[in-house]
Amino acid sequence: MIVVKNISLAYQGARILRDINLEIPETGVTALIGPNGAGKSSLLSLIARLQPIQTGSISVDGQPIGHTPSRVLARRLAILRQDPAIASRLRVRELVAFGRFPHNNGRATDEDRALTQAALERFDLTRFADRFIDTLSGGQRQLVLVAMTFCQGTRWLLLDEPLNNLDMFYARELMRSLRDVADSERRAIVIVLHDINQAVTYADHIVAMKGGAVIAQGPPGQIANTASLRQIFGYDMPVETYRGKPIVLNHL
Numbered sequence: 001m002i003v004v005k006n007i008s009l010a011y012q013g014a015r016i017l018r019d020i021n022l023e024i025p026e027t028g029v030t031a032l033i034g035p036n037g038a039g040k041s042s043l044l045s046l047i048a049r050l051q052p053i054q055t056g057s058i059s060v061d062g063q064p065i066g067h068t069p070s071r072v073l074a075r076r077l078a079i080l081r082q083d084p085a086i087a088s089r090l091r092v093r094e095l096v097a098f099g100r101f102p103h104n105n106g107r108a109t110d111e112d113r114a115l116t117q118a119a120l121e122r123f124d125l126t127r128f129a130d131r132f133i134d135t136l137s138g139g140q141r142q143l144v145l146v147a148m149t150f151c152q153g154t155r156w157l158l159l160d161e162p163l164n165n166l167d168m169f170y171a172r173e174l175m176r177s178l179r180d181v182a183d184s185e186r187r188a189i190v191i192v193l194h195d196i197n198q199a200v201t202y203a204d205h206i207v208a209m210k211g212g213a214v215i216a217q218g219p220p221g222q223i224a225n226t227a228s229l230r231q232i233f234g235y236d237m238p239v240e241t242y243r244g245k246p247i248v249l250n251h252l
């Protein structure tokens, strides 16, 4: 479980996160939703220790992240940031193989090569394996980054808006793959999503943020109703039921 206790964050007097207390279940898919600027990326970056904690504490599987060596944390938790800088003159297979770095220090074993190949296959990237990153489309590049994060082989996968740049087909494919990763490998996925229907369809647990605070959380059926969504996003959206699941008509 990830336990976030009394986390606050401020930049030059501006409060970004306000006293967040949260427990993220150690299995399944947890979706972080909320309007632009709600603090979702800031919270993920604190959990992954990409920036120092100012107030409060965070533990991952019982280990306080402030006291966990980087190498240990990198074997337990992988994060894909929203706009990671990547070297364009790398081939796809090389970039995905970077995910193994915390395990091999850059000296790939046969097992690392097999895991890299498996990651390429899982995200349907084998046909791009020998292409340079800068020859891929934005969506293809995004999938490569997800594959690299997956290849790190951690129990926890933190993904910040991985559906960016993906068309509807690939967005659905990626969500299905992540669901399968959670179910078949018992990995825990924490994913920032802007598409409420992807969150409702694929997540087990939804955490809604607004104004730097967690304002609602629960299973999709509890969050996907007009009243909750108005509170989170500030407008009324009809919610219908399709095959027993809520579907949000947010675009009408």
Ligand SMILES: Nc1ncnc2c1ncn2[C@@H]1O[C@H](COP(=O)(O)OP(=O)(O)OP(=O)(O)O)[C@@H](O)[C@H]1O
Pocket: 011, 016, 034, 035, 036, 037, 038, 039, 040, 041, 042, 043
């Ligand atoms: N380094 C920084 N300096 C100042 N303000 C920052 C910094 N990083 C983030 N912020 C501010 O913190 C707030 C939360 O940003 P954050 O990126 O965490 O939101 P988000 O919910 O992920 O948004 P989005 O959905 O747009 O990606 C925003 O108002 C943002 O402008």
